[in-house]
Amino acid sequence: MTVSLRAPARLSCLALALVLAGCATAPQGPVTINIVAINDFHGNLEPSRYVPANADGSKAEAIRAGGIENVAAALQAWRKEDKDLLFVASGDLVGASPAMSSLWADEPTIEAMNMLDLRASAVGNHEFDAGRKELLRQQNGGCDSPRPNKACQMSKDFRGAKFTWLAGNVLDSATGKPFIPAFRIETVKGVKVGLVGVVLQDTRSVVMASGIAGLSFEDEAAAINRAIPEMRSQGADVIVALVHQGGNTTDHPLQPGCANLKGPIVDVVKKLDPAVRLVLSGHTHQGYLCTVDGRTVTQGASYGHLATRVSMTVQKGAGAPSDIKVENVLMKAGDYPADEKMVAYVAKVKESSRAALNRPIARLAAAPVLRKQNDAGEAPLGNLIADAVLAATRNMGARIGFMNEGGIRKDLEAGADNVAAFGQAQAVLPFGNTLVVMDLTGAQIRRILENQWHEGSTGGSMLQVSNGFSYRWDATRPVGSRVVGMLLDGQPIEDAKTYRIVANNFLAEGGDNFPDFAKGSNRLETGLLDLDAFTDYLRANEGQGAALAPASPRIIKVQ
Helix, strand or coil: CCCCCCHHHHHHHHHHHHHHHHHHHCCCCCEEEEEEEECCCCCCCCCEEECCECCCCCECCCEEECCHHHHHHHHHHHHHHCCCCEEEECCCCCCCCCHHHHCCCCHHHHHHHHHCCEEEEECCHHHHCCCHHHHHHHHHCCCCCCCCCCCCCCCCCCCCCCCEEECCCEEECCCCCECCCCEEEEEECCEEEEEEEEECHHHHHCCCHHHHCCEEECCHHHHHHHHHHHHHHCCCCEEEEEEECCCECCCCCCCEEECCCECHHHHHHHCCCCCEEEEEECCCCCEEEEEECCEEEEEECCCCCEEEEEEEEECCCCCCCCEEEEEEEECCCCCCCCCHHHHHHHHHHHHHHHHHCCCEEEECCCCCECCCCCCCCCCHHHHHHHHHHHHHHHHHCCCEEEEEHHHCCCCECCCHHHEEEHHHHHHHCCCCCEEEEEEEEHHHHHHHHHHHHCCCCCCCCCEEECCCEEEEECCCCCCCCCEEEEEECCEECCCCCEEEEEEEHHHHCCHHHCHHHHHCEEEEEEEEEHHHHHHHHHHHCCCCCCCCCCCCCCEEECC
8 A cells, every 4th residue: 555645744844854954964153162281290189389470470479289189170160161171181190290199000190080081181201101011001901010019009900091192203113103092083062173192202311211112202293293184084173282392481371372482392383284273282390371373382380280271163164273262270279169079089099098108118227217417417318318319310320419408307217127118218208309310510519519508598408419429528618618629439520520410309490599400401300209219229228238327428527
């Protein structure tokens, strides 16, 4: 039997079909894509010290800011404004992390980022700190780790990052192709957003060679440009570059439109395909909202201190955004309602970490190891730490290690049988400082030592020095000319000669009135924590007493 429709019904169906067809083919109007970016989080689950800039560029009073709970609270509030908000990062999410994350191979930070629905991050140089194998494990999950004492110790079922690390310029030498994805495409409000990530080309100079064996690091801009045609073929309407390379500027970190950006990121941006209008950068731990050759280039400081908000107007098919607005927002407690799930998660990690702090590290030859200095300014614990930081960086060329007196907060104590626990070691070095290797001339080293008795000081702020280096000083001589001799491995230090040294990042920035550290050349920001160097050295020298009672003094007071 054939059933026919009456004419009016046929016309109604035809009209409906035409309307539906028109809806399917009508061009989509411009939409607003909201992005939030962070960079250089470094596993800082808890807030940390941040010094804001005043409007005139001067430094304001230090505050506590950043940390995962503050970032989570802000994201929760902003997603109420736009449920399609896209959360991304520009590298160094992990590595050089405080104990609460590093104790667990940075798995808590990865889990926290999963909870915040992070979608993609450029890989940073510190993601290679434990080698390519560990980076792949952190991405894909599992417990086969080069750090078996840390991996899968909090959760036995670590499933890896739900977000994607991107590294278009890191190639597997065997295949010539990126060893992890170059890009990821996210559909937001019907628009396909292509996220392409790269790490600084000079990564090889700032990570251990063994950790990146078989990998090559290519030009950042060339890698981004190479990925664009493939991203377009997969429908990308707009391209956003996540670049773990940065610069610096004297402009205020919260002021959009700066035109004074300097550093490697500027050269990268200038070589990019015109389709790339937004570059979210990292690595230099600076805050800026700049314009380079008509492109928007941002960075949000570090440790979650600033979050970068981006609002892009995008017309599907246009190929690039028509308008980009950016702001850096300070992440501090109380500005947004708390994300209770994140609060509970951080509390859980803290509780687990407290137990881990009791984990034994090594048996000491004698305990406690004292930080109290003798009349010349030398302390057993100071010797031990200076030797430890030197041992951790000898393969980077360091020959002399320095440690500031004020950075040693407690004696190194131990429990039964003189076994020191991790918490006891952390109490000695609680600041989470990282190690910086640099070149200094003999004359600069002399000035640094002379600054131990700077004008106006009530006493000395004595630096602790590593084995093999020694100096003599005369208290009867005027300030500025007290050092009367310096030796390295038995040979006199020459003023015009260059020496490779290591110090923590506080000293390296000229802290404790030692400005010549900040003038060092060929600087290498190792990302190694002084605490990790210390505990590794204790393990390697378990039970030995040489560092506690050196054969000869390193600091000699002659009068």
